[in-house]
Each structure stands twice: as structure tokens, then as C-alpha cells.
Amino acid sequence: MALSSRARLFCCVLAPVIGVLTASYLWIICGIIIAITGWSQVHLAAAYPIPAAYSTALYFHALIFTLLGVTGIYGVTASSLKRPGLILGYLIILALHLLLSFGGGGFLLMMINRSPSQDEITACLDQNPNDPVATQFCYTPITIPHGVAVALYVLSWILEIYACVMIFSYLEELKQRAANPDFERKPRRPSGPVDPGSIGAPRPIPNFKPATMGSLMSSAGELRAVYNNIRGAMDWQHHENHRVPLRRL
Numbered sequence: 001m002a003l004s005s006r007a008r009l010f011c012c013v014l015a016p017v018i019g020v021l022t023a024s025y026l027w028i029i030c031g032i033i034i035a036i037t038g039w040s041q042v043h044l045a046a047a048y049p050i051p052a053a054y055s056t057a058l059y060f061h062a063l064i065f066t067l068l069g070v071t072g073i074y075g076v077t078a079s080s081l082k083r084p085g086l087i088l089g090y091l092i093i094l095a096l097h098l099l100l101s102f103g104g105g106g107f108l109l110m111m112i113n114r115s116p117s118q119d120e121i122t123a124c125l126d127q128n129p130n131d132p133v134a135t136q137f138c139y140t141p142i143t144i145p146h147g148v149a150v151a152l153y154v155l156s157w158i159l160e161i162y163a164c165v166m167i168f169s170y171l172e173e174l175k176q177r178a179a180n181p182d183f184e185r186k187p188r189r190p191s192g193p194v195d196p197g198s199i200g201a202p203r204p205i206p207n208f209k210p211a212t213m214g215s216l217m218s219s220a221g222e223l224r225a226v227y228n229n230i231r232g233a234m235d236w237q238h239h240e241n242h243r244v245p246l247r248r249l
Contacts, residue, residue: 019166024075031069038062054141060104105153
């Protein structure tokens with residue numbers, strides 16, 4: 001089976017390796033940015049007496065995107081080396097990270113929707129009575145807006161699932177290239193516009209004679225003669241089949 005018919009294309013146009021590299025660079029950029037903001041919230045929350053469940057949710061949030069950035073670095077390296085074993089490892093790591101993201105992201109969204117109890121707020125305010133930042137953390141331990149958190153995790157889950165599909169397609173492509181080493185040396189049709197100067201002059205067909213009026217009339221006469229012969233044979237056969245035998249007196 002042809003290689004291009006099995007491997008899915010990135011955005012229906014580009015090769016799977018482009019999709020793998022694009023996803024890897026996206027993980028690096030977004031993972032590092034979100035991880036920095038996440039660890040800053042973890043550090044800030046550690047300075048104030050908020051409930052442990054909220055600190056744990058923030059810790060998992062920062063850890064998930066830190067691992068996502070590290071996974072992106074590994075993906076760029078694996079895609080550049082073009083080794084099936086490394087690409088398979090990238091697929092496994094990203095799949096495990098997706099499962100971890102489901103758990104950690106779901107836990108963070110649950111804690112965002114949960115409001116601290118009055119006893120937790122009171123215990124937090126008693127330790128920092130005159131600190132306005134502490135007051136804010138006591139009432140809202142996680143400052144990430146709910147809509148932003150939902151959009152962030154849902155989008156990351158969709159992109160990671162799509163990236164897993166592209167990595168698997170790229171892995172299949174590398175396996176086919178390993179099984180067919182001559183694939184790269186096969187000529188390919190040009191994908192861009194055709195240069196009119198590259199088109200040669202038309203070549204004459206050997207022993208080709210253009211039709212003339214005399215040759216057409218001769219061919220028509222030959223066809224008419226064949227038709228008359230066939231019809232005469234059919235009439236004779238019909239006459240023989242309908243002959244009535246005479247009785248002998």
C-alpha cells in the first residue's frame with residue numbers, strides 16, 4: 001500500500017513529521033509559560049495557611065505543564081533523529097501525560113468550584129489578620145478563573161489527543177520507510193505548477209497516416225460489402241429453415 005495513503009496528514013496538507021514538530025514546539029512554549037505561573041502560585045500559596053487540598057491542586061497544575069514542556073523537548077529531539085524507537089517512546093510519554101492531565105486537571109477544576117468552609121477561612125485569617133493578600137487567599141485560594149481553567153485544560157486535552165494521532169502516523173511512516181529503503185529514491189510527481197518550458201515538442205507517431213476522404217469512402221464501401229454478405233447468409237439460412245418437404249407420389 002502506498003505510504004501517503006496510510007499516514008494521516010497534519011491539517012490535511014502537511015506531512016506527519018511537521019505536525020509532530022509543531023506540537024512539540026507548542027508544548028515547549030505553552031508548558032514553560034504556564035509552568036512558571038503555576039509554580040509562582042504554588043510558592044505564594046505556601047507562604048499563607050490555605051487548606052492543603054488547594055495547595056495540592058496548584059502543585060499538580062504546575063507539575064503537569066512542567067512535564068508537558070519537558071515532553072516537548074523530548075519530542076523535538078526524537079523527531080529530529082527520526083528513529084522509530086524514540087518516536088514510540090514519545091507516543092508513550094505523551095499518552096501517560098494525557099492520563100496524568102486528566103487526573104490533575106480534573107482535580108484542579110473541582111477545587112476551583114469548591115469554596116473554603118467558614119472554619120478554614122477563619123483559621124486562615126487568624127494567622128494573618130492584617131495582610132490583604134492573605135485575606136484574598138483565605139477566601140479564594142486558587143486565583144485562576146474557572147472559565148480560563150476549563151478552556152485551558154479542554155484545549156490541551158484535544159491537542160494532546162490529536163498529537164498522539166500524528167505521532168502514531170509518523171511512527172507508521174518511519175516503519176514503512178525502514179521496510180522500503182528505496183522509497184526516498186523513487187521519483188515523485190511535482191507538487192507545484194508545471195513550467196511550460198519543461199514541456200517538450202510533440203513526437204510523431206510511427207507509421208501514422210492521416211485519414212483522407214478517399215480512404216474514408218473505401219472503408220465505408222468495405223463495411224457495406226461485409227454487411228451485405230452477412231445479411232445474404234442470414235436470408236439463405238432463414239429460407240432453408242422454412243422449406244416445406246414435398247411428398248413422394
